[in-house]
Amino acid sequence: MSELSVRHIYRWDLDKTYLRTDFDTLRDLIRTALQTPEEKVNVPGVVTLLKELTHQNDGSRALVTFISGSPSQMRPKLERKFELDGIRPDVFILKPTLQNILKGRFRAVRGQVGYKLDSLLKVREGGPAAPETLFGDDAEQDAFIYSLYADLAGGKVDRDGLFEILDRAGVYSTTRASILERYARMRIDGNVGRIFIHLDRHSAPGRFWVYGPRVVPITNYFQAALVLYADGSLKLEPVLRVAAGMMREHGYGVVELANSFQDLIRRRHLGAEALDRLSEDAPGCGVVGGLPPGFVERLLGRVRALAPRGGGGAGRTWEGPPDYVGVLEADRRLREKIEAEPGLFGRRQ
Amino acid sequence: MRSRESITIAVDAMGGDHAPAVVVAAVAEASLRGGVGQGVNFLLVGDEIAMTEALFELDHNSERIQLFHAPTVIGMGERAQVALEARADASIVQACALVQAGEADALVSAGHPGAAVLAATRHFGLVPGLGRAALASVYPTPRVRGEAEDPFSLILDVGASLRAKPDELLGFGLMGSAYARIVSRNERPRVALLSNSRESTMGTPEVVRAHELLSRHEAINFYGNIEGHEIPRGLADVVVCEGFVGDVAIKILEGVSEAAFDLARSAYHERVAWRMGLKLLSGGLQKIKQLTDFEAYGGAPLLGLEKVVILCHPRSGRRAVGNALRLAIKNVRAELPVAIAEALDTGTSQG
Numbered sequence A: 001m002s003e004l005s006v007r008h009i010y011r012w013d014l015d016k017t018y019l020r021t022d023f024d025t026l027r028d029l030i031r032t033a034l035q036t037p038e039e040k041v042n043v044p045g046v047v048t049l050l051k052e053l054t055h056q057n058d059g060s061r062a063l064v065t066f067i068s069g070s071p072s073q074m075r076p077k078l079e080r081k082f083e084l085d086g087i088r089p090d091v092f093i094l095k096p097t098l099q100n101i102l103k104g105r106f107r108a109v110r111g112q113v114g115y116k117l118d119s120l121l122k123v124r125e126g127g128p129a130a131p132e133t134l135f136g137d138d139a140e141q142d143a144f145i146y147s148l149y150a151d152l153a154g155g156k157v158d159r160d161g162l163f164e165i166l167d168r169a170g171v172y173s174t175t176r177a178s179i180l181e182r183y184a185r186m187r188i189d190g191n192v193g194r195i196f197i198h199l200d201r202h203s204a205p206g207r208f209w210v211y212g213p214r215v216v217p218i219t220n221y222f223q224a225a226l227v228l229y230a231d232g233s234l235k236l237e238p239v240l241r242v243a244a245g246m247m248r249e250h251g252y253g254v255v256e257l258a259n260s261f262q263d264l265i266r267r268r269h270l271g272a273e274a275l276d277r278l279s280e281d282a283p284g285c286g287v288v289g290g291l292p293p294g295f296v297e298r299l300l301g302r303v304r305a306l307a308p309r310g311g312g313g314a315g316r317t318w319e320g321p322p323d324y325v326g327v328l329e330a331d332r333r334l335r336e337k338i339e340a341e342p343g344l345f346g347r348r349q
Numbered sequence B: 001m002r003s004r005e006s007i008t009i010a011v012d013a014m015g016g017d018h019a020p021a022v023v024v025a026a027v028a029e030a031s032l033r034g035g036v037g038q039g040v041n042f043l044l045v046g047d048e049i050a051m052t053e054a055l056f057e058l059d060h061n062s063e064r065i066q067l068f069h070a071p072t073v074i075g076m077g078e079r080a081q082v083a084l085e086a087r088a089d090a091s092i093v094q095a096c097a098l099v100q101a102g103e104a105d106a107l108v109s110a111g112h113p114g115a116a117v118l119a120a121t122r123h124f125g126l127v128p129g130l131g132r133a134a135l136a137s138v139y140p141t142p143r144v145r146g147e148a149e150d151p152f153s154l155i156l157d158v159g160a161s162l163r164a165k166p167d168e169l170l171g172f173g174l175m176g177s178a179y180a181r182i183v184s185r186n187e188r189p190r191v192a193l194l195s196n197s198r199e200s201t202m203g204t205p206e207v208v209r210a211h212e213l214l215s216r217h218e219a220i221n222f223y224g225n226i227e228g229h230e231i232p233r234g235l236a237d238v239v240v241c242e243g244f245v246g247d248v249a250i251k252i253l254e255g256v257s258e259a260a261f262d263l264a265r266s267a268y269h270e271r272v273a274w275r276m277g278l279k280l281l282s283g284g285l286q287k288i289k290q291l292t293d294f295e296a297y298g299g300a301p302l303l304g305l306e307k308v309v310i311l312c313h314p315r316s317g318r319r320a321v322g323n324a325l326r327l328a329i330k331n332v333r334a335e336l337p338v339a340i341a342e343a344l345d346t347g348t349s350q351g
Helices: A026-034 A046-054 A072-085 A097-102 A106-110 A113-126 A142-153 A159-168 A173-185 A205-211 A221-231 A236-250 A254-266 A273-284 A295-305 A324-340 B021-031 B048-056 B080-086 B091-100 B113-123 B166-183 B205-216 B243-270 B272-292 B318-333 B336-350
Strands: A005-012 A060-071 A091-095 A132-137 A192-198 A215-218 B007-012 B040-046 B065-069 B106-109 B134-145 B150-156 B190-194 B221-226 B238-240 B299-303 B308-312
Touching: A005 A046, A046 A060, A046 A221, A046 A236, A060 A072, A060 A113, A072 A091, A072 A097, A091 A113, A097 A106, A113 A142, A113 A159, A113 A173, A132 A142, A142 A159, A142 A192, A142 A205, A142 A215, A142 A324, A159 A173, A159 A324, A192 A221, A205 A215, A205 B048, A215 A221, A221 A236, A221 A254, A221 A273, A236 A254, A236 A273, A236 A295, A254 A273, A254 A295, A254 B040, A254 B048, A254 B065, A273 A295, B007 B021, B007 B091, B007 B318, B021 B040, B021 B048, B021 B065, B021 B318, B040 B048, B040 B091, B048 B065, B065 B091, B080 B113, B091 B106, B091 B113, B106 B318, B113 B299, B113 B308, B134 B166, B134 B243, B150 B166, B150 B243, B166 B190, B166 B205, B166 B238, B166 B299, B166 B318, B166 B336, B190 B205, B190 B243, B205 B221, B243 B272, B299 B318, B299 B336, B308 B318
Parallel strands: A005 A060, A005 A132, A060 A091, A132 A192, A192 A215, B007 B040, B007 B106, B040 B065, B106 B308, B150 B238, B190 B221, B190 B238
Antiparallel strands: B134 B150, B134 B299, B299 B308
C-alpha cells in the first residue's frame, strides 16, 4: 500500500453498478460468463467518475474496493477488464460460488447479505480509517447491506439486533458467527457516508426511502457526481468530465443530463443552492473537452427554466435507523404474494 | 417515416378523471421504453408536488422525464373559454405554450376536451389551406386496411367544433386520407360522408354540397354517403362528418359495446346454459372487448394543426394514456402536420 495518507474509501459493487450485466435469466448468466473482457460494457460515466474520485492530489489518495457477487472463477476476465479501463482496485473480492455449491450451501449462492456484509467488515478490519462512500445497485440488496454496514460503523445497531437481522436474512450460522466476530472487533467511527444506488432496473426511488436520505438512488453517474460536488467531494471540472464522457460515449444530450439534475432537486438530494454554486464556479472552470459550447449555461438554463419548487417526495420526514427486520419481513411477504399468484392453470407449484 | 434525433412529448399531467396518478404512471412506464440515444423524452406539466409524489413511488427513467410546474387545472365542469381566459397558468395552457415555444414536439392531454381543443387551436396555427382542425377518432371494424392491416375506421370530426362548412368537410376528407396513408399505410383510403341516407341529394344542405365537393376531388377516393349503421361494418376507411354528429355517433358506438358486455354479464348470472355458452365464447368475447375498448387506441389526434396534438378520453386509464403517448410519438416521427400539409397541397393542385 502507498505511503500516502488515505483521504477517502470508495466501495463499489461490480455487476449493474460498474458493468452493465444481465443475470436475470439462465441465458443471461451464460452469456455474461462467456463474454470476453473486451465485450463487457461499462455503466455510462462510471470509469470517469472512479478515476476522478481516486485521482491523486494533495499528498493523499483514495482507495477503491470492489466486492462483487460474481463467481471467483471470473477473476482473470474481470481483472483484464479493469486493466483495459485503467482502473486499479485496491481490494477486489469475488464470491466463492463454486465452494458454496460443493459444500451444499445453496442459499449462499443467491443470497448476498451474509457474503457482502462479512466481506465489507473484513476489508474494513484491515484497512485505514477514512470516510467511506458506497456504490451499489437496485438488483439485489445493496441498499440494505450498505445501510446496515453504515449503521454498524456508526454504532446504531447492537449485537443482538445484528444477530436477529442475520437470522431473519437466512444467513448461514458459520457466516453469521464470522460477522458477529468481526463486529465485536469493529472500529465504530461513523465514517460511512453516502450510499449511491444505481437504478439499473429504474426502480421507484421511494423504494429506498426506508433507508433514509443517506441512500441516494441515482439513474446515472452524472447524478452521483453532482451530489458529490454538492458535498464538496468533487470539484466542478471532474463533474463536467463525467458529463462529457456520457455525451461522447453513450449518447447523452443536454436534455437527459438536465432532467437528471432536475430529478435530484425534486427529490431533495440537491438544494436549489447547488444551481447557484455551479453557476458561480462555472466561469473559473477550465475547458472540458467533449462538451458542446455553452454546455453549463444550457444545462443550468434548462434546469432553471423548468425547475421545480423542490417540495416533493423525498422531503417527507424520516426517522432512522431503518427497521431492518421489518424490511426483511416486508420483502418476504412480497415474495410470498408473488409466488402465490395463480398461474395459467391454477396456483404455482 | 423520417428519422428524428430526439422527441419530446408534453403531457398535461392534471387532465382527466384520474389525474395526475394515471397520467404520471403512463409517462413513467413509457420512460422505461428505449434507451438513451433513441430519444423520447416527456415533459410533464402540472402540480409539481403531486407529480413528484407520484413519480417517487413509480419505476421510471428520470433521464427521460422533465417536470414543469403549472399551479392550476381546468375542471371538467367549467366553461372552456371562460376558464382559459381566467387561468393562463393552467396545466393545459402551459403545456400548449411549451409546445409552441419548441420545448416539446407534441401535446397529449386527457383533460377537459373543450378546453384542450380551444387551447391547442389558439396556440398552434392551422396547416395552410385548412379552414378548421378536426378531432379524429377510430372505431374497430371487421375489415382490415392498408399495409398496417389496421382494423380501425377513422371518423372526423368527433367534436373539435359543432358545425362545419362544406369546404371544411372536404378538408376533413383530405386530412383523413393523409392520416390513413401515414398511420395505416393505406395508399387509397376510402372516404365516406356520414349522412341519413346513401342518396347524394339527401341530408342537410351542407352535406349535399360536401358530397359534391368530395366526389369531384381527384385526390380523394370517395365512396359516397354512408349511414350510421355502416360505420362499424367498416365500409369506409375514413368517415367525414361535422363535429356534433361525429361526437354523438362515436359515443353511441362506444355505448353499444359497453351495453353489449353489460348484457352478457347479466346473462352469465341468469341461466346455466347461457353461462356455459358464454364460457365457451369467452376467448372470442375477450378479443372483441379488447378491440372495442377505447383504452386500446388511447387517444384521438386533433388533425389540421401545425403541431401534433392527441386528446384522450377524460376517463382514460394508464393503458389509454400510454397508447396515446405511443400515437403521439408515431405521429411526430411521421411529421404528421408536414405530411398533411403536403397532402393538402397535392390535393388542392389536383382538385
